[in-house]
Amino acid sequence: MFKALLILTLLTSLSFSKMFQSVPPQDAKLLQKGKTKLYCPNCGMNLVKFYKTSHALKENTNTLQYCSLHCLVDANQHTDLIKAKVVDAKTLKFINAHDAYYVIGSKKAGTMSMNSKYAFLSKEDALKFQKANGGKIYNFHQAVDIAYRDLAKDNKMINKKRKMASKKGAMIFDKMCKTANRPAFHSYAAAKEYVLHSGSCAKLKDRQAQAIAIYLVKKSVPNLSNAIKVPSDAKCQICGMFVSKYPKWAAKITTKENKTYFFDGNRDMFKFYLNSKENLDKILVTDYYNIIAIPAEKAWYVIGSNVYGPMGNELVSFSSKADAMSFKKDHFATEVLNFKSVTPAIIEKL
Ligand SMILES: [Zn+2]
Ligand SMILES: [Zn+2]
Secondary structure, eight states, rough: OHHHHHHHHHHHHHHHHHHSTOOGGOOOOOOOOOOTTOOOOOTTTTTTTTTGGGGEEEETTEEEESHHHHHHHHHHSSSSSSEEEEEEEETOEEEGGOOEEEEOOSOOOSSSSSOEEEEEEHHHHHHHHHHOOOEEEHHHHHHHHHHHHHHHHHHHHHHHHHHHHHHHHHHHHHBBOTTTTOOOOHHHHHHHHHHHHHSSBBBHHHHHHHHHHHHHHHHHHHSSTTSSOOTTBBBBBTTTTTTTOOTTOOOEEEEEEEEEOESHHHHHHHHHHHHOOOOOEEEEETTTTTTEEEGGGEEEEEESOOOOOBSSSOOOEEHHHHHHHHHHHHHHHHSSEEGHHHHHHHHHHH
């Protein structure tokens, strides 16, 4: 038994150190705090394991640390990233991303992306790395542009992998965890923290915990049967975008004359509602966590968060005030409002 355990440990540490991104735990600097500080807030991956591609961004008083440029960009779309930090792949110190030389497209594996991206403070180090591994050198601004361009393709690949991991995760969960309690999570990092540290599961390897986390988060994604039904050709009354692509953000207004208007976010819905001279009958918005249609007058709206809708800044709606409050905390938002307190001035400022 003891011998088997030893071999197992050796195998895991081998696979850990075989990865170019990994560093010994004592060499990894964690800039974020709290129970989930070891995990990327966007994907749940271990930040020591993917240290050499880590990025960080300060949010109000908090710093969030991401496993990769992909996750930084994915989680902060339409956000100014000029103050982001990145690990210098050579010295392992965090540096201002703005000062970094990025080597993109080298043969060293990327993190969350098929297009690898490593950063260096010294141009000489970047050139040395490029000479050994290929790729091209870019500045941060260009690297962010490339990461944006890679986003759709990379997310497609990631979703494919997640589907497989989720199946594995379900099996491991049934074998290694107390199955009477099968909680649902909104974030991979929170799910992972639960799996590894709540005492509900036996001791797991990082990739096993990751698979279970993916399973538990996926489990919490609801079906759309209670969502606002949006015809596929319906366009937002304000901005003209197709609404059915964004079930999480859909809103709908019906008039007494039975006319219907669709919106790709609450901001556009309020823009219409606050200026409408029509006889309005019913307003529906979407509960962001559960993707169900809820009466707009009873919903709670979170503003100033780091979650963006298809049109940018949004009022994120919830049927439960507790959900709105916890979303506010998780996403560094500024305020939770009820329907009546959403004024034209607030919409204007968003
Ligand atoms: Zn990540
Ligand atoms: Zn719109």
